[in-house]
Structures are given as C-alpha cells and as structure tokens.
Amino acid sequence: MREAAPQKTSRFKVQGEGSSAAISVVTVCVLLALWFGVTQLGLVKPLFLPSPQAVLLQFQEYLTGAANDRPLWQHLLASVLRVSVAFVLALLLAVPVGLAMGMSRVVRGICDPLLEFYRPLPPLAYLPLIIIWCGIDEVPKVLLIFLSCFAPLALAARAGVRSASQEQMQAAWSMGAGPLQVIRHVVLPAALPEILVGMRIAIGFGWTTLVAAEMVAANVGLGQMVLNASNFLRTDIVVMGILVIGAVAWLFDWLMRRLERRLVPWKGRM
Template identity: 45%
Template sequence: MWLLVTWHGRISSLIIPAPNAVWTSFIDLLQNGYKGHTLWQHLWASLQRLFIAYFAAVLFAIPLGLVSGYSRKVRAIFEPVITFLRPLPPLGYYTIIILWMGTGNTSKIVLLFLGAFSPIYVSCVAGVSRVKIDYLNRARTLGANQFQVFSHVVLPASLPDIFVGLRNAMSVAYATSVAAEMVAAGSGIGWLVLDASKYLRSDVVFVGIIIMGVTGILLDTILLLLEKKVVFWEGKD
C-alpha cells in the first residue's frame, strides 16, 4: 500500500517518501551518520539513557511495590504520592527537572525513571493484592513465618503482574525518552527525527520512526522471553 500510494510521485515526498527513498536514506545514515554521529551512536545514546533509568526504576519500584502491597501502613505512605504522579504527563514537569538539573543526561534519566516507576509500582501492589488468601493461610498452617510467606508465596504469585508492569514501564520510558530528546538533546533517535523534520527530511524522519518501532518490538520481545523463562507455570493450570 505504501508503494502504491507513492508510485510515480502521486503524493509529495515531503509528506510520504517512497520506500526506496527511505531505504536509500537508511543506507546513507549507516555509512555517513547524521550531524557528526553515526546512526548506532544516536541509537545507543537513546538506549543508554533508557536502560539506566529503567533498571533504576526496577531496582526501587519492585521492592517498594511488593512491600506496599503486603503492608497497608507502607502503602498508606507511598500510594498517595504515586497516585499523584502517575497521571501527570512526564513532559509536563520536564521543564522543572531541566531547571533543577540542566539539559544533560541526568535530567533525562530522572524523567525516564519517574515515567517507569509508577507502572512497575502499581503492578507490584496489584500482584500482591491478588494473591489468594488460601495460599497464605496454608503456608502459615505449615509453619511458615512472615518472610517465608512473602518469599515463597507472595513473590512467585505476583510475578505475572510484575512482568506486566515491566513491559508497560518499558513502553512508557521509551516513548518518554524519545519525547525528551525532542525537547533538549544533541543526540539520540528522537533528536535525529526532530532535527531532520526542521529541514523537511521526511526520508530521515521515516527511518527514525521505523527504528523506534523496531527497537520497541525487540525490547518487548526480550521481556516476553524473560517472562516465559521466569514465570514458566503461568497459563498451565
């Protein structure tokens, strides 16, 4: 359909470039890069910020979410803050973060961290809340203490919900990463797309968008494969 729409210049290449023009632009970017950086450097700049922020969010959000789901007192402390931050669009408070931390990588990583934190936290709390009370009672009946109930019953039963949160957080963080680069950056796939659009380089814009989509699919696939390895019992009742 894309080929038919652009056949013989039926639509201006500024609006929709032909597939062969996009492919040629992709090869050119591979060979010559864009504005002093190779295509892989732009992609790595985006992924580096994403990975640092994402793994930091995983490191903090999973323990806090599990404990909040397990303890009403802890949940009462943190849930109002998360509930306030969760519906806010990350770019809405990005200007404040830039004022505090500048336009470097630190402000972008903090923004991505905040974007990824909430989905993971909420999924962890929901996962703990859905654990069947019978599982807990049986474990206690067999003599399990609080830590054993948490580590052997609550955590494994919550893993499916946790992975849902991890996948959602990756999507949110990646989308936020690209948007943040469009606001203040000098490298990255998002910056490449925005800069190319200023010069009406639709072919480069399409290359950037396709790379974003393919990268997002690959990241989600990696998380799905990890979920199948870790939560191998899910759906096998």
C-alpha cells in the same frame, strides 16, 4: 440403553503462534505495498510521506556513516543506554514499593496518592521542573524515563500481591517464616506474572518518553535525531528514525515475552 450423544466440538479453535505470526507478516507486507504504491503514484507529496526508497537510502547513509550527522549506532547506543539505565533503576525501586503497598495499608496510604497524581501527567508537563532541578546533562533525561517506568511497575507489583494465597501466607507464618521469607517464597512468585506484564508496559512507556527526554540539550540519540530532522522538514529521516525506534521497542518487548515464558511457563495454562 441409549447411546450417549456425541459432544459437539467447538467451532472456534485456539490458533497457534505460527498462524498469528503469518498474519502479522502478511499485514506488514500489505502496508509496505500500500506505502510503495501511494508514493509511486504521487498521491502524497514526499514532504508529507517519503517513499520507502528514500527512507531506505537514509538508513544506509546513517548506517555507513555517510550522512551529515553521527552514525546510527551512536544514536542507537545513547538511547538504549538511557532507557536501560532508567528501566533498571525503576525496576529495582518500584517493585519493592509495589510489594510494600500491596502488603501494608500504611505504605499504600502514603504512596498511592503520589502515584495516582503523577501517573496521568504527560512527561512534557513536568519536564521544565526537572530541567530546573537537575540541569541539562544526562540526569534529567534518565529521570524523565525513570518516572514514566516507575508507576506501571509499582502498580503491577501491588496488583500481583493480591494473587498470593492467604492460606499459603498463613502457613508460612505458622511455620516460623519471617517477613522477608514470606515475600521471597510466597508473595513474589505469586506476583511475578503481574510484575512481568508491568515490565512490558514500563519498557514501552520508556521508549515513548525517549523523544521528550532527548529534548533536553541532547546532541546524540534517536529522539534527538528525529527532532533535529523535523526542524529541517527532513521527513525521510523522521520516518527512518520512527521505524528504528519502533523496531528496537518491539525487540525489547519480544525479549520480555521470552523472559515471561521462561520465568512463568504456567501463565495462561491454569
């Protein structure tokens, strides 16, 4: 009898998270080295690209309160509160709307045109209307971020309903389960992976809209700090603010990924 030919092993192996993290660290180090080299050699004027030392100096001054402005923690706290409040409100409202859109043709017919109409609009397009309707206090800032988070959360929840098995839903109905029980025990667990992806996208949109939201008569916030510095051509403060906003947004995304692994550990392993 012939021996079975050994199966060929794939030349492509799934890389672990450790190797990916190492590549990311190397990439960041290379970018920092290029930034340092370009500014030290004077290839770009400081007005267009400040040196890492200048940005670090501004970070230290804002961190210690030595800058001619509010301390960094006040700007950071104000921005985090605005984004967090808007995100939580959007999550509480958009997920039920998305689930209802996925389960009801009537709700989908009512809400889908509205979502698809305003979703592609840039926040600056309807910012004047929000100011006219809501004034210039904290409400328009939170509302603008809320609207940027609502659409991706609702659409993600609607798409997640399609993951629910019709057999499981029919079995739940046949066993006497009510609508809320079907949603809680069948639809919501099946839609949870999509909802978590929508949460990651929504929190990113929220931070993207932060600068536009803090254009509305804000006197504190990371976006306001960047806008105020840009008016005086303080690119070192602008770059420092951009790096802080990016770092906080990355931290939120990391927390979302950790939450995703805890709530849906089976995702990607089926």
